[in-house]
Amino acid sequence: MTPTALAESVFLPRPVEPAGETPWLVERRRRAFARFEELGFPTPHDESWRYTGIQAITGTPWTRTRGGFELAGPAPEGVRVHPLREALAQARTFFDRIVPEASAFSALNAALLDDAMVVEILPGAVVAEPVELVFRAGASAAGPVLYSPRLLVVAGERSEAAIVQTFEGGGGATFTNAVTEIDVAAGAVIEHTLLQRESREACHVHGLAAKQARGSRFTSVNVALGSALARTDLDVVLADEGAECALYGLFIGGGTQHLDVHTTIDHARPHCTSRELYKGILDGAARGVFHGKILVRPDAQKTDAVQTNKNLLLSRHALVNSTPALEILADDVKCRHGSTTGQLDAGALFYLRSRGIGEEAARSILTWAFAADVAERIRIPRVRAEVERELGLVLSGSPAEVTA
Amino acid sequence: MTQPLLVIENLYASVGGNEILRGVDLTVRAGEIHAIMGPNGSGKSTLAHVLAGRPGYSVTGGTVRYKGRDLLAMAPEERAREGVFLAFQYPVEIPGVSNVYFLKAAVNAVRKHRGLPEYDAIEFLSLVKQKAKLVEIDEDLIKRPVNEGFSGGEKKRNEIFQMALLDPSLAILDETDSGLDIDALRVVAGGVNELRSPERSMLVVTHYQRLLNSIVPDFLHVLVEGRIVLSGGKELALELEERGYAWLEKEPPVAAAAR
Numbered sequence: 122m123t124p125t126a127l128a129e130s131v132f133l134p135r136p137v138e139p140a141g142e143t144p145w146l147v148e149r150r151r152r153a154f155a156r157f158e159e160l161g162f163p164t165p166h167d168e169s170w171r172y173t174g175i176q177a178i179t180g181t182p183w184t185r186t187r188g189g190f191e192l193a194g195p196a197p198e199g200v201r202v203h204p205l206r207e208a209l210a211q212a213r214t215f216f217d218r219i220v221p222e223a224s225a226f227s228a229l230n231a232a233l234l235d236d237a238m239v240v241e242i243l244p245g246a247v248v249a250e251p252v253e254l255v256f257r258a259g260a261s262a263a264g265p266v267l268y269s270p271r272l273l274v275v276a277g278e279r280s281e282a283a284i285v286q287t288f289e290g291g292g293g294a295t296f297t298n299a300v301t302e303i304d305v306a307a308g309a310v311i312e313h314t315l316l317q318r319e320s321r322e323a324c325h326v327h328g329l330a331a332k333q334a335r336g337s338r339f340t341s342v343n344v345a346l347g348s349a350l351a352r353t354d355l356d357v358v359l360a361d362e363g364a365e366c367a368l369y370g371l372f373i374g375g376g377t378q379h380l381d382v383h384t385t386i387d388h389a390r391p392h393c394t395s396r397e398l399y400k401g402i403l404d405g406a407a408r409g410v411f412h413g414k415i416l417v418r419p420d421a422q423k424t425d426a427v428q429t430n431k432n433l434l435l436s437r438h439a440l441v442n443s444t445p446a447l448e449i450l451a452d453d454v455k456c457r458h459g460s461t462t463g464q465l466d467a468g469a470l471f472y473l474r475s476r477g478i479g480e481e482a483a484r485s486i487l488t489w490a491f492a493a494d495v496a497e498r499i500r501i502p503r504v505r506a507e508v509e510r511e512l513g514l515v516l517s518g519s520p521a522e523v524t525a
Numbered sequence: 526m527t528q529p530l531l532v533i534e535n536l537y538a539s540v541g542g543n544e545i546l547r548g549v550d551l552t553v554r555a556g557e558i559h560a561i562m563g564p565n566g567s568g569k570s571t572l573a574h575v576l577a578g579r580p581g582y583s584v585t586g587g588t589v590r591y592k593g594r595d596l597l598a599m600a601p602e603e604r605a606r607e608g609v610f611l612a613f614q615y616p617v618e619i620p621g622v623s624n625v626y627f628l629k630a631a632v633n634a635v636r637k638h639r640g641l642p643e644y645d646a647i648e649f650l651s652l653v654k655q656k657a658k659l660v661e662i663d664e665d666l667i668k669r670p671v672n673e674g675f676s677g678g679e680k681k682r683n684e685i686f687q688m689a690l691l692d693p694s695l696a697i698l699d700e701t702d703s704g705l706d707i708d709a710l711r712v713v714a715g716g717v718n719e720l721r722s723p724e725r726s727m728l729v730v731t732h733y734q735r736l737l738n739s740i741v742p743d744f745l746h747v748l749v750e751g752r753i754v755l756s757g758g759k760e761l762a763l764e765l766e767e768r769g770y771a772w773l774e775k776e777p778p779v780a781a782a783a784r
Contacts (some may be wrong), residue, residue, distance in 0.1 A: 467580065472617040475577050476687065477605035477630035477638070485628065486622055493621030 123437035127161045128187055130179040132267075137185065137233055143206060153231035167489040172410045172442045173381045177350045178324050183267035183296050187235045188323045190272050190286070192251040199246025200282065202425055207275070209213035216273055219302035221385075222329045227328040230269045230300040237271035244277030244306070251283040251314075251501060258319055260293020272301045278334075279308040285501050288327075290319030290347065297323065303331040307341050307361070312340040316504045319347040321376060327353045333395070335361035340497050343370040343399075345380050346511050352381040359386070359393035359421075369498045370399035373511050374407035374439075381410035386428075388454075395425075400495050401432040402488060402512075403439035412445040415458070421451050428458040433491045435465065435484075465491075488512050528593055529554045530726050531576075531695060537586035537751075538575045547570040547751035548587070552710045553695070560737055561730045562762070563748035564770040567728045570614060572748070573699040576728075577611035578604050591695065605631075605637035608694030612684040612701050619671035622638065624683070629670050632690050632761040656689040660716035678709030685716040696720070702736035714739030734766040749773050 127133070136154040138147060162179050163170040166224045196202045205212055216237065220227045240252060257442035274284060288297060297319060305311050311331075317323050325348040331339050345351055357366045372380040380403075386395045401409040409432060417424045431439040445458040465487050488495070489512050499505040531553040538546040553559055563569050575582050575604075577590065578601035585684045589596040596604060619627065631641040645650065657664055662682045672680050681701055688696055698717065702710055717727070717740050729740055735761065737745070745762055747755040747770070754773055755761070 360589065466617070469617045469619055471579050471601060472613065472619070473627070473631075474601040475579075475605055475611050475613075476627075476691065477634040478627075478630050479602050479603050481601070482630065482634070483602075486627070487619070490619055490621030 127158070132179050132181055132183050134185075134233060140250065146205070150232050151172045152484070153217065153228045156222070157225055157228040157232055159344045160228065162225060168401045169383055172408075173350075173352055173379065175350070178296060178326070181265045181294065181296070181324075183265050184261075184262060185233050185264065186266040186268060188256070189236055190238045190254040190256045192238075193255050197248050197250040197252060199243050199248045199280070200252055200392040201241040201243065203239045203241070205239055205271075205498045208239040208333070211241070211275060212273060215275055215302060217305045219304060219332045220300055220328050221354075224328055224354065226298055226326045227300045230271060230328070233267070233298075234269040234271045237273055238276045238371045240272065240309075242274070242276040242280040242282045242309070244280055244514065246277070246280045246282070246522070248280070248282040251285050252443060253285045253287070253437065255287045255289060255298070258288070258290040258295040258297045258323055260291060260295055265294035265296065267298065270297065272299075274303040276303065276305050276309040276311050277428070280306070281310040282499070283312040283314070285314045285316070285504065287316045288319050288325065288347070290323045291477045292320040293313055293320055295319070295323045297325045297327070298324075299325075299327040301327065301329045303329075303339070305331060305333045305337040307334040308336045309334075310338045311397065312342070312500070313468050314338055314342045314499065314501050315502055316507060317342065317345045317347055317351060317353070318507065319351075321347065321349055321378065323348045325351040328356075329353060330358075331357040333364040335345045336363040336420070338364070339366045341366070341370075341434075342367045342504075343368070343382065344499065344504060344508060345370075345372040345382065346507065348380070350377065350379045355382065355384045357384075357386050357395070359388050359395065362389060362390050362392045364390070365394040366396070368395070368397040368399070369495050371402070371492055372399075372409055372493045373402045373492075373508070375404040376407060377405065378407045379410075380407070383414075385414040385416065387427065388415070388417040388424045390420060391422045393421065393424055395410060395427070397428040397493055399426055399430045400492055401430070401441050402435065402492060403432065403441055405436040406436070406438040408439070409441040409442070411442075412446065412519070413450065413458070415456060415462045417451050417454050417456065419450045420475070422453045424451060424454040424456065426454070426456045430460045431491070432462040433465065433488065434462065435488070485512060527555065530592060531596075532590045533587070534589075535587040536572075536575070536584065536585045536589060538571060538582055540571060540582055543751045545751055546575065549748070549751070550754055551746065551753060553726050553728065555694075555726055557744065558727045558729060558740065558742045559719070560742035560745045560762070561728060561748055562732065562734070562760075562765060565732065566776065567748045568751040569732075569748050571700055573611060573697045573728070573730050576697055577601060577609060577743055586663070594739040599647045599707060602634070605691070606635050610693035610696045611687050611697045612681070612688060612696065614703060616680040616684055618675075620673045622671050623667060624667045624671050628653070628667075628687065628690055631687070635691055652690065656686060659686045659719050660689050661712050662686045678706070678713070679703040681705060681709070681713050682716065685713055685720075689716070689720055694724065695726050695728065696729065699730050700732060701729070702731055703732060710736065711739065734762040736760045747773060
């Protein structure tokens with residue numbers, strides 16, 4: 122417990138008990154708030170918050186406000202969407218069970234949430250259209266506002282679907298404290314694309330967790346562009362044999378943005394595979410944090426895990442902290458990891474300029490080239506366009522595109 | 526007589542604090558092919574890179590006039606748009622960027638500068654097909670990321686292909702023959718010869734006489750210790766092949782030039 126962290130905080134959350142709440146949810150809220158009080162806000166002494174100070178969060182008197190995810194367009198066939206209150210008993214089985222229990226922010230989300238959205242992918246359903254969910258953090262004239270949006274995805278056995286989750290913001294003092302839980306049943310194939318593009322004034326904390334059953338596949342594409350302070354925790358548990366996950370991430374920061382991604386892949390059972398590729402691009406005085414943990418439990422023989430993090434610093438004042446963390450408790454495994462941080466290659470820059478391409482365009486092309494192997498994993502055109510725009514491509518078309 | 530395309534006068538340049546060029550004088554007129562030979566470390570590649578504007582190469586004295594303008598005052602991209610082209614000794618690999626995209630960006634940047642309309646994808650591809658045939662480059666290479674995984678010969682061929690697309694007034698070939706076997710050399714030299722024209726001058730930098738059998742120069746200059754110590758016609762190459770460079774290094778430059 123870190124009582125000082127709460128005692129010094131300007132932001133003092135109060136428990137809420139909305140009227141008409143189902144008894145199990147009332148109970149969950151109480152428990153979550155107690156858990157939050159027990160943990161307190163993290164401090165720099167907490168290992169996982171060493172590089173990310175949260176004064177912008179604890180030093181602001183946030184007022185809780187309503188707001189959650191909205192479905193962009195009608196639910197495709199094979200998909201059911203309910204508010205948590207109306208959700209079936211099934212939601213109860215998963216809600217608050219998938220996110221790691223130790224997180225103060227996810228406990229706070231459960232204690233303060235207005236409602237959650239439950240997306241159910243029916244067993245066996247092969248959903249052709251992506252399920253798009255949008256959250257918008259709007260500012261309030263009354264003062265700084267706190268949102269606690271929450272999403273629960275329950276993907277049935279052998280279902281296949283693509284989920285796109287976007288965080289938008291309109292500027293002003295907003296704090297989004299989000300939680301997303303994804304339960305991937307046996308044999309299901311789920312692709313999750315996350316785009317965080319809140320305003321450059323926003324605070325954003327997101328706990329995203331997936332739990333995978335036997336033979337399931339989970340692909341995560343995580344693009345972080347927005348917010349003054351953003352922290353995403355992505356936790357994947359490979360809970361049964363033959364499960365595979367692939368995590369791709371791109372964080373692009375400028376100005377004084379602070380973008381922090383912590384990922385954990387928990388190889389809990391044998392014969393599971395994980396692939397992870399994260400890239401950071403930092404300009405101005407931006408700071409990036411990548412922490413990638415791979416845990417291979419004693420039982421998880423024949424684990425195959427590869428993790429790569431590469432970062433590009435476009436300015437002398439930009440900074441990145443990259444810490445891979447492998448904890449391997451089984452002996453018959455294949456695990457590799459690598460991390461590099463560098464600048465644009467001066468030789469390549471001159472090569473492009475010597476062909477008549479202007480310096481700025483040349484830098485854009487090389488920055489795009491750096492991001493290309495992650496960017497090409499983005500299958501949602503809207504999200505890809507956003508990334509291209511962010512990379513400042515002044516030329517038409519994508520450099521990776523083969524038009525011949 | 527018309528104004529020369531390129532006039533280098535008393536050019537001094539250093540790299541990383543080391544003076545490499547020590548008073549180079551050279552005049553190139555339209556349509557002429559000049560070969561520059563010399564021993565390793567004589568400053569041949571430095572001269573090529575200084576003319577192309579590579580950052581980190583600082584000019585400490587002298588002037589370079591190109592089409593009557595101060596070349597040294599121009600950014601690398603401006604030189605390229607004005608028609609200076611450097612074929613690299615070590616072309617750079619750029620994973621993630623397709624050759625086609627890169628070339629279209631380059632060609633359109635040059636065309637825009639020259640007041641010509643930019644090519645759309647279809648026009649550009651027909652140009653690509655036409656030029657690819659000219660320099661015997663496999664169209665598959667054009668679709669791949671820039672130089673990534675290319676063999677030495679493929680990289681050099683790609684350089685000549687770029688030259689064909691960019692249509693320069695002054696092409697500088699920096700040791701284009703290095704690392705090529707005889708077949709690859711034949712193809713690359715064939716491409717260069719296809720691009721010879723009365724409007725295009727070339728500066729062919731090489732260590733070996735071999736290349737000059739295929740790309741026959743109008744003039745040949747020998748660079749030793751940062752200075753041109755001897756100039757002559759193409760027959761000079763044979764003498765260098767026979768005698769090497771040592772006799773030029775030992776004699777004082779003035780005496781050598783007076784031969």
